[in-house]
Amino acid sequence: MATPMFRFDPVELPPEAIKLRGEVRAFIEEHKDVMGFSRGEHNPEFSQAMGKKGWIGMTWPKQYGGHERSSFERYVVIEEMLVAGAPLSAHYTGDRQSGPNILRFGTEEQKSYFCPKIAAGELTFCIGMSEPNSGSDVAGTRTRAVKVEGGYRINGTKLWTSNAHNADYAILFCKMAVDEEQANDRHAGATQFLLDLKLPGIEIRPVINLLGEHHFNEIFLTDVFVPDHLLLGKEGNGWNQLTSELAFERSAPDRFLVFFQMLQQMIRMAGPNPDKATAVALGKLISQLATLRSMSVSIAGMLAEGLQPNNESAVVKDLGTRYEQDIPVVARQLFPSEPELEAIDVYETMIARSTMNAPRLSIQGGTREILRGIIARGLGLR
Amino acid sequence: MAIRDETRMLLESMGRLFENLCTKQVVDAAETGVFAADLWRAVSETGVPLAALPESAGGADAEWADLYAALRVAGRFSAPIPLAETMLAGWIASSAGLEIGDGPMTVGPVRASDKLTLTRDGNGWRLNGTASRLPYASHAERIVLIVDGPDGEMAVSLEGSTAPTPAKGKNIANESRDTLVFDNFHLSTAAALPKGVSRAALYRRGALARATMMSGALERAMDLAVTYAQERVQFGRPISKFQAVQQNLAVLSEQTAVAVAAANLGIQSLSQGDEEREEFQIAIAKTRVGEAATLACELAHQVHGAIGFTKEYSLQLATRRLWSWREEFGSDPEWAAKVGTYFCGKGADNLWPIMTGD
Ligand SMILES: Cc1cc2nc3c(=O)[nH]c(=O)nc-3n(C[C@H](O)[C@H](O)[C@H](O)COP(=O)(O)OP(=O)(O)OC[C@H]3O[C@@H](n4cnc5c(N)ncnc54)[C@H](O)[C@@H]3O)c2cc1C
Numbered sequence: 001m002a003t004p005m006f007r008f009d010p011v012e013l014p015p016e017a018i019k020l021r022g023e024v025r026a027f028i029e030e031h032k033d034v035m036g037f038s039r040g041e042h043n044p045e046f047s048q049a050m051g052k053k054g055w056i057g058m059t060w061p062k063q064y065g066g067h068e069r070s071s072f073e074r075y076v077v078i079e080e081m082l083v084a085g086a087p088l089s090a091h092y093t094g095d096r097q098s099g100p101n102i103l104r105f106g107t108e109e110q111k112s113y114f115c116p117k118i119a120a121g122e123l124t125f126c127i128g129m130s131e132p133n134s135g136s137d138v139a140g141t142r143t144r145a146v147k148v149e150g151g152y153r154i155n156g157t158k159l160w161t162s163n164a165h166n167a168d169y170a171i172l173f174c175k176m177a178v179d180e181e182q183a184n185d186r187h188a189g190a191t192q193f194l195l196d197l198k199l200p201g202i203e204i205r206p207v208i209n210l211l212g213e214h215h216f217n218e219i220f221l222t223d224v225f226v227p228d229h230l231l232l233g234k235e236g237n238g239w240n241q242l243t244s245e246l247a248f249e250r251s252a253p254d255r256f257l258v259f260f261q262m263l264q265q266m267i268r269m270a271g272p273n274p275d276k277a278t279a280v281a282l283g284k285l286i287s288q289l290a291t292l293r294s295m296s297v298s299i300a301g302m303l304a305e306g307l308q309p310n311n312e313s314a315v316v317k318d319l320g321t322r323y324e325q326d327i328p329v330v331a332r333q334l335f336p337s338e339p340e341l342e343a344i345d346v347y348e349t350m351i352a353r354s355t356m357n358a359p360r361l362s363i364q365g366g367t368r369e370i371l372r373g374i375i376a377r378g379l380g381l382r
Numbered sequence: 383m384a385i386r387d388e389t390r391m392l393l394e395s396m397g398r399l400f401e402n403l404c405t406k407q408v409v410d411a412a413e414t415g416v417f418a419a420d421l422w423r424a425v426s427e428t429g430v431p432l433a434a435l436p437e438s439a440g441g442a443d444a445e446w447a448d449l450y451a452a453l454r455v456a457g458r459f460s461a462p463i464p465l466a467e468t469m470l471a472g473w474i475a476s477s478a479g480l481e482i483g484d485g486p487m488t489v490g491p492v493r494a495s496d497k498l499t500l501t502r503d504g505n506g507w508r509l510n511g512t513a514s515r516l517p518y519a520s521h522a523e524r525i526v527l528i529v530d531g532p533d534g535e536m537a538v539s540l541e542g543s544t545a546p547t548p549a550k551g552k553n554i555a556n557e558s559r560d561t562l563v564f565d566n567f568h569l570s571t572a573a574a575l576p577k578g579v580s581r582a583a584l585y586r587r588g589a590l591a592r593a594t595m596m597s598g599a600l601e602r603a604m605d606l607a608v609t610y611a612q613e614r615v616q617f618g619r620p621i622s623k624f625q626a627v628q629q630n631l632a633v634l635s636e637q638t639a640v641a642v643a644a645a646n647l648g649i650q651s652l653s654q655g656d657e658e659r660e661e662f663q664i665a666i667a668k669t670r671v672g673e674a675a676t677l678a679c680e681l682a683h684q685v686h687g688a689i690g691f692t693k694e695y696s697l698q699l700a701t702r703r704l705w706s707w708r709e710e711f712g713s714d715p716e717w718a719a720k721v722g723t724y725f726c727g728k729g730a731d732n733l734w735p736i737m738t739g740d
Contacts, residue, residue: 003608005601006639010646021738083734260734268730270722279722280715287669287721290737291644298643315636369629376628379608379635 004379006312010294011301017072024080027053034087037261038353041087042166047121056095057119060103065116075253075300079293082257089163094118097248098125098171102194105233105241110194114169127249128170128195128219129242130160136370139186139239143174143221145193147235151227152193158219162364164204165217170195173242176235190238194230201225211341211356249365250313251303253296256289256320258361259327262350263289269335269347281330288323292316311378314371321361321368328354389448392430396452399424400459406696412462413556417521422463422486431468432482439476440484446652450594454645457598457707460699462557464488464518466591470584471526471539478537478573485523490516491581492588492711498529498564500536500572509538509567515710519548519560528581529572535581536572553706555699578657586664589711590648593664593671596707597641600675603682603700604638607631611685621685630681637678644670662724662736665717672714675704 027049028035034046050056058074060066081088099118102110117123134140143156156174164170172195182188197204201224206214233241263285270278295316302309331351339352362368376382403421412418425431430452435441449469456465464486471487474480490513491498498511513519513527522542528535546567548560608631611622621627648667651660679701683690690697708714725733 003605005604005642006635008639008643008646010643010650012650018740021740079738264730264733267726267733270726272727272729274722274726276719279719279726281718281722282726283665283669283718283720283722284673284714286725286733286737287644287666287673287718290663290666291640291647291670293737294647295640295643312639315639318632319636319640372629372632373625375632375635379631381608381611381622381628381631 006315006375006378008295008298008312009301011298013072013076013297014070017070017076020073021076021080023053024055024077028080028084028086031086035085036087037085037350038258038357039085039087040089040092042089042124042163043087044090044121044124046087047090047124049121050091051119051121056091056121057099057115060099060115060119064103064111065119067119071300071303072297075297079253079257079296082254083260085261090124090166091118091121092254093127093163093167094123094125096252096254097127097245098169100248101171101192101241101245102232104244105192105237106194107229109229110232114194123169124163124167126161126164126167126170126197127245128158128161128164128172131157132159135160136367138173138242139190141173141175141190143172145174145176145191145226147176148225151225152231154193154195154221154224154226156221158221160207160216160364161204161219162216164197164219165206165214167197170197170219171232171245173238175238178236187239189236190242191235192232192238192241193226194232195224195226196230199224199226209360211353246366247308247310247313250317250371251299251309253293253299255317255361255365256292256296256323258357259324259350259354260289262327262331262354265347265350266331266334278334281334285323285327285330288319288326292320292323295319311375314366314374314378317365318362318368318371318375324361325358328358386445386448389445389451392448393451393455395428396430396455397458399428400455400461404459404461406699409460409462409699415550415556415558417486417518418462421461425461425463425465426484426486431465431486432472432484434469435472435476435482439482441472441476447649450590450645450649450652453591453594454598454601454642457595457703458602460555460599460602460703464522466588466595467517467522470587470591471524473587474528474537474575474579474584475524475526475539477576477579478539480526480537480539480571480573481524482539483524483541486518486521487524487526488516488519488522489526489584489588490519491527492516492585494585494712498527500529500531500538500569502532503568505570507538507569507572509564509569512561512563514561515551515553515559516548516562518558519545519562520550520558525562528575528584531572531574535575537575537579538569538572540569553710555702555706557703557706582661583657585711586661587652589668589717590645590652590664592707592710593641593648593667594645596671596675596704597638597645599700599704599707600638600641600678603678603697603704604631604634606697606700607634607682607685610689614687627685630685634678634681634685637674637681641671641674641678644674659739662721665720665724668712668717669714669721672708672717675708676714679704 057066058069145152172193175189178189203220433442433444468487471489648664651663
């Protein structure tokens, strides 16, 4: 067949990954009181405890604070944490994408400084990509960096920056001036910086989300001076670097385990002898989850082989968010209830949180339509 | 890594064989009711239909995983032969020490509601009951059935020519699905079943066969849709350049990938020697593949416009089989109910440990 097929070869987890699972579960049990439902809280103590276990930067070189373990072991740690609802915010972005991007494009000095701190759970990163006028169209960034003596002067606005109010650094995406002959190249001049959020000229304002929570922010940059040594990669190579960063982001199994506890709760409510309609509805969700999980393990296998499963990751993310968004829909049909955010009944809270969180799942990290565009490109259609 | 070299080679050679011998003309001819004897002979010569049997029984001790992978290729080419049925019939007959032969076989019962009862009659046996919609029963040289004996399930193997005349039927892909009524039918031998071989095991392995064939048929539907979209020009450009079409094709490719992955999840369970796990993983597979097929057929047709609705064009070879196979050996809702019932019975706290396999 001439058409490219996205292959998810079946993979069995290797023994070392299976062995690790018990250890992770014991750790979660010890930290039971900080587990939650779809909150992803910022908890530096928890992140540092994970760092001590060697569970951040697991696949990175030891030289840079990593642990040189397999992507399967990393997969197991992450899936167990997500299922338990562990508070990962303080290290997750750094572990998932900022650290790997620094390792890939950073200088020796940057790798030696940042990566060990991320791996210890001591340095929080956020993603400085979206802007008021540049969402899906990331290349349309209006944030500008100008070369000055000893560094760069940066002006612009970032928006929707998750956890910026708790973070130490952002990987900032912006543009530099380009020659006239490059003026038609939308990716020309794109550049990334390691932005210290404590620098003068940076103002971070909360943006309250529809749950009434402070999760994301707006960041104003006014004549911010960033020294030369915090340029990430090369001037003008930012598009390439961002593509790689997003690939790291999308290959994680965090797009179908957000509402896991709610599926569990529905099984609890259905009881050991569910009626036919309930059994069918729950059986469908469980079948979707099991399949997504096997595809995700397969992606871990591709990463272990040094492949770049960008299309496959887009496939799993798109399918995963569809499945997650179906959970509150199925729930309200099986077990109607009036949602309430701070209800005494666990289920009422879950249905409130899942209903209200559902829309973001197919927006953040690339919208559904953008992901399908990536897949269409993978099929050779564009 | 996960896909073994032997598997890959087998798949490639099966692919070539079907490419040459399982053309649209061959499938069309078979749909008129004439058995695709040349195709069957060629497939039979590869040894694949009976390869799962021990070498002592004329097989090759092959891995079930490889044979199921071959079924995916057969599904991709709409192969109008009882390949899955012969594999399963051979497995049951040889485990029970019954006659096998080397022609096409069928196996049953394929319907959960069928009842077949075997009673003693002197030195022989009497069979009563109905085996409905047996695939290719009117073309099979041998029919292998699991029946209710006096002390539990038993297997019988009868020559096609001596069986009661089947009432012919067919699915919407014009694959023969024939019903056999046994009225005090005399049999000289019947055999007890070893552990692991049962009506339930046949039913789930049949379901997995259909799920796997469906994943192949989905690959074909997707291939046709993507290729067609790049060739068909409207408004001055290939329709594949329209974003709405691209998004449909992206979803079609996702559903195809999911179907292959879900079928593989079922196939993986065959080598684990754990019947309970095999049952629920196959239930997951048939559920997920059935769901994927429903959406994927809709999209593949949408992308094709009117041409896809014709007998002339090949898309319907895949989609009519998908619509048939998703109902055979249990539909996706039927298997979803089993998944739901199983996990509810195990309790919420066991969902994750079971899923992760510990
Ligand atoms: C909870 C949450 C957290 C986030 N955290 C971060 C963060 O930490 N850092 C960060 O940088 N960003 C973050 N984002 C922003 C996120 O990356 C953007 O929201 C996303 O890329 C979409 O951009 P937009 O919201 O401007 O929507 P738009 O791009 O304006 O899109 C609006 C709609 O138009 C569609 N659309 C746009 N372009 C096309 C096209 N070419 N073809 C078809 N359809 C199109 C979209 O799919 C969408 O449906 C976060 C968003 C959310 C919701």
